[in-house]
Amino acid sequence: xxxxxxxxxxxxxxxxxxxxxxxxxRSAIADIFAGNITxxxxxxxxxxxxxxxxxxxxxxxxxxKDSSGTSQIMTAALSSFSSFWxxxxxxxxxxxxxxxxxxxxxxxxxxxxxxSLPYSFGYVDQDSAVQDKAxxxxxxxxxxxxxxxxxxxxxxxxxxxxxxxxxxGSGADAYPLVAFSYYIVRKTLTGNCTEKLEMxxxxxxxxxxxxxxxxxxxxxxxxxxxxxxxxxxxVLGELxxxxxxxxxxxxxxTHATLRHPHLH
Numbered sequence: 001x002x003x004x005x006x007x008x009x010x011x012x013x014x015x016x017x018x019x020x021x022x023x024x025x026r027s028a029i030a031d032i033f034a035g036n037i038t039x040x041x042x043x044x045x046x047x048x049x050x051x052x053x054x055x056x057x058x059x060x061x062x063x064x065k066d067s068s069g070t071s072q073i074m075t076a077a078l079s080s081f082s083s084f085w086x087x088x089x090x091x092x093x094x095x096x097x098x099x100x101x102x103x104x105x106x107x108x109x110x111x112x113x114x115x116s117l118p119y120s121f122g123y124v125d126q127d128s129a130v131q132d133k134a135x136x137x138x139x140x141x142x143x144x145x146x147x148x149x150x151x152x153x154x155x156x157x158x159x160x161x162x163x164x165x166x167x168x169g170s171g172a173d174a175y176p177l178v179a180f181s182y183y184i185v186r187k188t189l190t191g192n193c194t195e196k197l198e199m200x201x202x203x204x205x206x207x208x209x210x211x212x213x214x215x216x217x218x219x220x221x222x223x224x225x226x227x228x229x230x231x232x233x234x235v236l237g238e239l240x241x242x243x244x245x246x247x248x249x250x251x252x253x254t255h256a257t258l259r260h261p262h263l264h
Contacts, residue, residue, distance in 0.1 A: 006073075006145045007077070007125065007179075010123065011121045012116075014118045016052060022049060025044075029078065030082035030084070031082075032059060034078075039057070062102045062117070063100045065104055065109070068093055069093060071095070075089065080167050081168065081176070138174070140175050146222040148169040149169075151174045152166045186239075188239075
């Protein structure tokens with residue numbers, strides 16, 4: 001079952017105004033991670049950020065040391081941003097970064113390094129601005145991440161599997177560094193089928209309930225478009241426990257809004 005998440009770029013640039021937000025183009029991001037832009041005052045970065053003097057300091061690149069979905073989202077986006085990156089490095093979730101100065105364990109580790117190290121730059125789970133395909137400057141917000149998902153809405157109706165890429169969408173105001181994360185569930189369940197049914201009911205609640213949508217937004221996740229939610233729900237109906245189909249999606253849709261037992 002997919003859920004939507006985004007990745008934010010983080011940086012430590014002392015001496016700049018407190019309200020300064022670094023703006024990066026898609027190609028500039030790829031060039032930084034590929035080692036082609038190595039100084040903060042590089043002409044490309046200066047042109048993207050007029051009105052400020054970027055420091056004449058080397059970019060200290062901080063990446064993930066552990067294998068992570070965040071790295072996979074980041075490299076999937078880089079592969080879309082740059083044909084050079086796609087053909088040379090591609091998509092990976094491991095620590096196989098071609099250029100870096102430091103590595104941090106988990107996003108918390110990356111934040112710790114960037115926060116304590118001037119002139120550093122890295123990526124974490126969901127606050128720099130990024131330019132979309134049209135050159136618009138986009139911040140990672142719930143609205144811009146939702147726009148990224150909605151930009152792919154028409155493609156969801158023909159999906160045969162959920163492991164699709166939604167990075168670098170072309171919709172208006174769509175944040176580029178976006179991907180699905182997944183809950184992995186066996187199609188043939190065993191054990192306590194009552195518990196398994198409650199699990200499926202919770203997933204269904206997460207797909208359709210407005211209260212669940214509000215909780216998702218409060219935690220910087222976004223909701224899935226209806227075509228994709230319907231596709232996921234249909235898969236829930238295919239799951240079995242001890243050889244028996246235990247969840248009826250058509251019946252569930254006629255019930256009152258599902259509520260998670262711990263949210264009453």
